[in-house]
Amino acid sequence: MTSESAAGSTDQYTFQNPVTRFESISPPTDQIEEHGLEADMEVQADRGETSYRGTGRLTGRKALVTGADSGIGAAVAIAFAREGADVAISYLPEEEEDAQVVKKIIEAEGRIAACLPGDLRDPAYCISLVQQSVDALGGLDILVNNAGKQQAVEAFEDLTDEQLDDTYKTNIYSFFRVTKEALKHLQPGSAVINTTSIQAYQPSPTLVDYASTKAAINNFTKGLAQQLAPKGIRVNAVAPGPIWTPLQPSGGQPAEDLPEFGKDTPLGRAGQPTELAPAYVFLASSESSYVLGETLNVNGGMPSP
Numbered sequence: 001m002t003s004e005s006a007a008g009s010t011d012q013y014t015f016q017n018p019v020t021r022f023e024s025i026s027p028p029t030d031q032i033e034e035h036g037l038e039a040d041m042e043v044q045a046d047r048g049e050t051s052y053r054g055t056g057r058l059t060g061r062k063a064l065v066t067g068a069d070s071g072i073g074a075a076v077a078i079a080f081a082r083e084g085a086d087v088a089i090s091y092l093p094e095e096e097e098d099a100q101v102v103k104k105i106i107e108a109e110g111r112i113a114a115c116l117p118g119d120l121r122d123p124a125y126c127i128s129l130v131q132q133s134v135d136a137l138g139g140l141d142i143l144v145n146n147a148g149k150q151q152a153v154e155a156f157e158d159l160t161d162e163q164l165d166d167t168y169k170t171n172i173y174s175f176f177r178v179t180k181e182a183l184k185h186l187q188p189g190s191a192v193i194n195t196t197s198i199q200a201y202q203p204s205p206t207l208v209d210y211a212s213t214k215a216a217i218n219n220f221t222k223g224l225a226q227q228l229a230p231k232g233i234r235v236n237a238v239a240p241g242p243i244w245t246p247l248q249p250s251g252g253q254p255a256e257d258l259p260e261f262g263k264d265t266p267l268g269r270a271g272q273p274t275e276l277a278p279a280y281v282f283l284a285s286s287e288s289s290y291v292l293g294e295t296l297n298v299n300g301g302m303p304s305p
């Protein structure tokens with residue numbers, strides 16, 4: 001149950017010290033189950049519910065965000081709605097409770113929130129998700145490929161073929177499939193944003209399957225960006241560092257590492273999901289019209305290429 005909250009109270013434009021904007025959390029070693037809910041986390045994350053302030057940067061836009069029930073995807077969906085966009089949200093059916101919370105926040109902004117549950121490992125869902133989004137929103141001009149599977153495995157010999165398959169299908173195959181389908185609808189001016197990770201360059205020994213998909217996402221981003229540039233569709237990526245989301249206490253980290261999560265960054269603390277949102281807003285909006293194939297690192301200061 002919830003015993004602590006990392007929620008900040010000031011908006012993202014308030015002058016403040018990044019070291020102390022959010023407290024340095026020390027989560028307990030308790031694990032929740034994979035695809036666990038925000039409410040199951042002992043320390044609640046900040047997705048900008050009470051703090052993210054929109055300034056009309058995505059007025060009238062239509063966005064599909066995968067993995068938008070929780071964590072970074074939820075923070076992005078909330079920010080997009082506050083910036084004036086209607087949002088379709090994709091998530092696994094067992095995460096319906098989290099999705100409903102996000103839907104309420106988006107609707108409170110007077111925006112459409114289309115809840116479209118399904119399993120991105122399934123090619124048929126990747127296709128129907130796009131069509132359902134277009135039907136619900138009346139079009140599509142922002143795609144955020146953000147869903148991800150991360151399960152730490154100590155010994156390579158114990159990495160099952162099933163996990164390898166699931167990690168690749170969720171983290172990279174679905175990015176290909178959803179983007180390909182979305183291209184039928186994306187007009188010049190549209191943006192595709194892929195969530196990669198610091199793990200693309202600094203793989204943890206316990207995350208070889210996951211980290212290698214993140215390297216693939218960076219490469220996918222740079223290749224596809226060049227192909228779609230002449231069509232006026234920009235493709236970019238965001239690479240988060242250690243961010244407090246349900247992914248981490250649900251097997252994403254060895255349990256004994258949780259209390260120290262994020263403390264080895266130069267800022268000395270884990271990031272909160274809402275701290276990622278402005279990067280996605282920037283890459284989605286036309287203000288980044290000359291930014292293509294870029295990976296924006298949002299990681300508390302960890303050196304990255």
Ligand code: NAD
Pocket residue numbers: 066067068069070071072073090091092095118119120121146147148149150170195196197198199239240241242243244245246247248
């Ligand atoms: P999260 O668990 O809150 O979000 C991940 C979401 O992915 C889930 O909520 C779920 O809806 C979705 N998902 C997983 N498997 C799916 C499937 N088979 N079908 C449909 N949806 C599925 O965690 P998060 O940390 O916000 O993760 C979002 C993205 O950020 C992921 O791509 C993750 O790899 C990346 N990332 C996270 C961190 C971090 O420290 N939290 C760091 C770097 C990158």
Ligand code: MG
Pocket residue numbers: 035036037069070071091095098246
């Ligand atoms: Mg979730």
